[in-house]
Amino acid sequence: MNKKKKQSWHQAFVIALIVLMALLLIFSRGYRAARRIRLPDNKPAEQNISVKATEHHNTTGRHNQSAEMKQTGPYAYQNINREMLLGKLNPATDPGFAMIDDDHASRPGMYMRREGYKAFRQMHQAARKEGIDLTIISATRTFDHQQRIWENKWNGRQGLHGDILAPDIADATERAREILRFSAMPGTSRHHWGTDIDLNSLNNAYFESGEGEKMYRWMKKNASVYGFCQPYTANGRLFDGGYEEEKWHWSYYPLATRFLDAFQDKVSYDDIEGFDGAHTARKLEVIERYVLNVDRECF
Numbered sequence: 001m002n003k004k005k006k007q008s009w010h011q012a013f014v015i016a017l018i019v020l021m022a023l024l025l026i027f028s029r030g031y032r033a034a035r036r037i038r039l040p041d042n043k044p045a046e047q048n049i050s051v052k053a054t055e056h057h058n059t060t061g062r063h064n065q066s067a068e069m070k071q072t073g074p075y076a077y078q079n080i081n082r083e084m085l086l087g088k089l090n091p092a093t094d095p096g097f098a099m100i101d102d103d104h105a106s107r108p109g110m111y112m113r114r115e116g117y118k119a120f121r122q123m124h125q126a127a128r129k130e131g132i133d134l135t136i137i138s139a140t141r142t143f144d145h146q147q148r149i150w151e152n153k154w155n156g157r158q159g160l161h162g163d164i165l166a167p168d169i170a171d172a173t174e175r176a177r178e179i180l181r182f183s184a185m186p187g188t189s190r191h192h193w194g195t196d197i198d199l200n201s202l203n204n205a206y207f208e209s210g211e212g213e214k215m216y217r218w219m220k221k222n223a224s225v226y227g228f229c230q231p232y233t234a235n236g237r238l239f240d241g242g243y244e245e246e247k248w249h250w251s252y253y254p255l256a257t258r259f260l261d262a263f264q265d266k267v268s269y270d271d272i273e274g275f276d277g278a279h280t281a282r283k284l285e286v287i288e289r290y291v292l293n294v295d296r297e298c299f
């Protein structure tokens with residue numbers, strides 16, 4: 001073989017190697033996106049979601065970074081167990097949680113995971129300097145707590161939005177769907193994870209004028225600096241349906257994305273049981289349609 005020919009073989013080999021590596025990279029990303037969203041096979045939305053998820057991971061370095069962080073530390077994916085995901089724990093005695101100061105909360109006795117609370121304190125301080133008040137009105141909720149909220153609505157002890165009483169809706173699935181507009185089924189709430197908080201008001205209208213609007217605008221601009229995102233937005237969701245917009249609900253995503261990942265592999269419909277109306281969970285696909293259907297910034 002002459003020298004020139006040898007050189008061109010060498011070049012061809014290098015090019016083939018680069019093409020092979022590029023293909024491997026594309027396939028591994030596609031696999032990751034497909035693994036993260038487990039919609040049933042017959043759902044046409046699946047393809048779109050996978051594409052969106054892949055794009056998202058390609059364009060935001062932040063999430064790639066948090067994917068790496070998932071491998072180590074107390075909240076490594078493999079250390080998040082089913083009890084932690086389902087809210088079957090006691091934050092008052094669990095060393096992973098910190099009690100929220102009265103200065104940051106509307107009432108005493110609320111808890112957040114330590115890392116998230118540390119980030120919140122920094123955000124609170126920065127907001128205060130600009131005359132913005134961030135008050136936590138709900139934080140970690142256990143399965144039992146969520147069960148009380150859910151069953152109060154299910155049994156009509158508490159009205160739904162627009163003064164509807166759930167027991168007036170005869171069909172169980174439709175009754176659950178109506179409650180699900182704003183309330184999660186026990187076992188499926190992000191509030192179980194200790195990573196999510198509700199701020200200032202449980203009413204979207206509050207955030208549309210005056211102090212509320214000022215606060216929401218500040219959060220949209222600055223929350224991501226401290227690791228917070230809004231999972232239930234009006235227009236940024238992975239797909240249609242799910243909870244309605246909640247301008248008050250914020251999530252500490254460096255931890256919450258790990259919990260969301262773990263949820264997909266460790267929680268099944270067999271775990272969503274033990275409360276009134278639980279039998280509707282499967283039909284409503286609450287895992288796929290509600291738990292996983294968050295804003296792309298929180299995914």
Ligand SMILES: [Zn+2]
Binds near residue numbers: 196197249250
């Ligand atoms: Zn909330």
